[in-house]
Amino acid sequence: MKFSKSPILKDELAPWRARLVLILLLGCMLALIGRSLYLQAINNEFLISKGESRYERTLEVPATRGRILDRNGDVMAISTPVKSVWAIPEDARLQPAEARKLAQLLSMDVRELNRKLAEDKGFVFVKRQIAPELAERVMAMKLPGIHLQNEYRRYYPAGEVPAHVLGFTGVNDAGQEGIELAFNQQLAGQAGSRRVIKDRRGNIVEDVEHIKKPVEGKDVTLSLDAKIQYLAYSSLKQAVTTHRAKAGAALVLDAKTGEILALVNLPTYNPNNRSNLAGAQLRNRVFTDTFEPGSTMKPFTAALALEKGKVRFDTQIQTAPGRMTIGPATISDAHPHGVLTVAQVIQKSSNVGSAKMALSMDAADMWQMFDTLGFGTPLKLGFPGEAGGRLRPAKTWKPIEQATMSYGHGMSVTLIQLAHAYMVFAREGDLVPLLLTKANGPVSSDKQAFSVQTAREVRAMLEMAVLPGGTAPQAQIPGYRVGGKTGTAHKIEGGVYANKYIASFVGLAPVSDPRLIVAVMIDEPSAGKYYGGQVAGPVFSQLMAGALRTLGVPQDAPLKPIQLGSEEQQVRESM
């Protein structure tokens, strides 16, 4: 039978049935359109992010902290990646043999390892900052629950020698002391991040975008010379040990450019291993400790007297009987000298002589000179914790104070201020600012403190002080003409002068055309000798000789053994 002849077709169907089917189908269609509209247009952000999370990865782009270099490009501080081993104690169920092997690899005690792995925490550091090769061997053991983390560690190859200049960084690679802190902005790198598409095997197949560009830390080139720095360290250390001193500091400046070539403090510390540090070791005495300079100030008094026309190089001053009464106080020399020229006052370091010069001058003029030389205000090199020292306003000075200040008592300075001020004698009476970083290009002097004539005359006086008959023949150097001034000062403890001393020496060489300034300070020498000439003089001589040779400065004197003169001939310094 044909389909068209089927009797079922004869039955009329109600017309609403066809319409119902049509409406139902249309309804389904609308629902589908609505859903797809919802997924594609309205709620698509969520879906896109879900999709991307399947194939896109955000990677961190690491940035390293800049290096610190010395003036010749030798590395003084460098960061290198290391690994830290950490564990999830719950997952780290180690067999005793495995634990022993791991402890042996990490060179730690098995019991300590087991104690760490038994801790009730989600995360413990097993050992921090180990070499990458060692870390690979640890991972090769394929232990459960043991993981690695990348970290940077800062190394200081020269160890304790430049420790105070460089400072160190903390756990999160931020500077905490010294150059590391002062130049943190420049040194610190900023890690960036970027989005990439990875394939099934973990290869990066497409760069999507750089979210943040990484900024590599910039290198800092210091003015320091690693070789001179080591020389300063070893000669100072020798002196501090021989004289059983509490502390010491030495400083080498380039008189032509104002660059700091070496800066050493003792006691010091090893920045690579800072597990047990004491405050005394961390002190950067050159910048932060002020002391009464003593006789090292006398050349400035003489220079001002020359400058103001009060005296000439060979004006005679009566210093007998070696004592002088000003108001209720008396100042005295170690032993009476009689009539001395101005040059001899410096050479023999007479307190009475310099007090007489000081009292012939205005207090305001003296204050003005000290201020021009930079005493009383921090040098503002950007170094953390710089001290300014004490210099009271001239209006408050009594005559006795004006007299004692002429030989460095009643005021306090830092060693770097003192060395900086001696630049007026090493140069032609002018000052250039000090530099911690290598100078690029010529420097211009910013202050003229004395005339050229005055500077040259005082330089001649300084040379006399290190010849036999002066206070520091020990400071002589064969082959070079040197000049300098000793200082020996009582320390103040609780407001009164104690029987403890600070021996110092500041000098320059070669006198014919000064290139270097060296300042040495020894705190509390307690092995019998305490005069600046005996304690700090030899350090100066050794350090200056080595530094001049290192820099290849031409000799300006015949090479002959130095003459110290007899013990009696050596002049004891007045305090």
Place this chain on the structure above:
Amino acid sequence: MVRLNLILLLITVACGLATVNANHRARKLVTSFEKEQQRMRALDVEWGQLQLEQSTWAAHARIEKVAKERLQMKTPLPAQIMVLESAP
């Protein structure tokens, strides 16, 4: 009309295949570029470690020790030094 459509279809397919090919090659290049960059970083790290090693070996304290102890060197006394003047 049918012929034109066929030609257009073929061109479209060819273009599609070319795109796939180009994309694949680009990804390969990116992968090798990334590998090279990784190598660069590894070399950078190694350079840093070598610098560290060099400056540790060349530390002045160590040089002085070796010179004094192993090579028996001494600082000459002033009397032992001769200065040679260069000819004018």
